[in-house]
Amino acid sequence: MTLTVPPDVxxxxxxxxxxIGAILALQAKxxxxxxxxxxxxxxxxxxxxxxLDAPYLAMLQIAIYVGAIxxxxxxxxxxxxxxxxxxxxxxxxxxxxxGLWLAGLLALSIAGVAALAGPNLPSIEPAAxxxxxxxxxxxxxxxxxxxxxxxxxxxxxxxGALVLAKVER
Numbered sequence: 001m002t003l004t005v006p007p008d009v010x011x012x013x014x015x016x017x018x019x020i021g022a023i024l025a026l027q028a029k030x031x032x033x034x035x036x037x038x039x040x041x042x043x044x045x046x047x048x049x050x051x052l053d054a055p056y057l058a059m060l061q062i063a064i065y066v067g068a069i070x071x072x073x074x075x076x077x078x079x080x081x082x083x084x085x086x087x088x089x090x091x092x093x094x095x096x097x098x099g100l101w102l103a104g105l106l107a108l109s110i111a112g113v114a115a116l117a118g119p120n121l122p123s124i125e126p127a128a129x130x131x132x133x134x135x136x137x138x139x140x141x142x143x144x145x146x147x148x149x150x151x152x153x154x155x156x157x158x159x160g161a162l163v164l165a166k167v168e169r
Contacts (some may be wrong), residue, residue, distance in 0.1 A: 010051055018044030031077045039070040056132065106156050 021041030028034030042065040049058035139147055 007051070010047075014044050014047040014051065017041075017047070032074065035070050035073045035077065038073070039066050042066045042070065106152070109152075 018041050021037050021039075021044055024037035025034045025041060028037055042061060046058045046061035046066070049055075049061055
């Protein structure tokens, strides 16, 4: 007897796990709990890849993000642990507005790039039997604009993490 789950139900479950994990990662008071919630969110993303019949990307998601990034975050937290007596000062009321403006500007720029590149995206669907060795050339030739948008998103996330991690002494 096999259990078959309808695609809509599996999507709702995966979306719920991913979104709740991401919200818990953002709202966690302790960094370790935030890293564990981030790992849960990454596992939900791997479930999306698996449901899209991309087991290679699902395993890469688990190996790289859950296995490497989250473990790196946990090791960093353990190595750079501040003394419990040190209190982090509260933020001032106007500090979040700059971040919101920058996030809005980034969203507008990404939407502009996507709107300008919409007609340039390939109209031919890629072959389903694409070899792993052909993945790089296919990404850089057919999907160069989404790849650039992804690079901008990752770079902005890295810059945001560096700003958040900065501790003034």
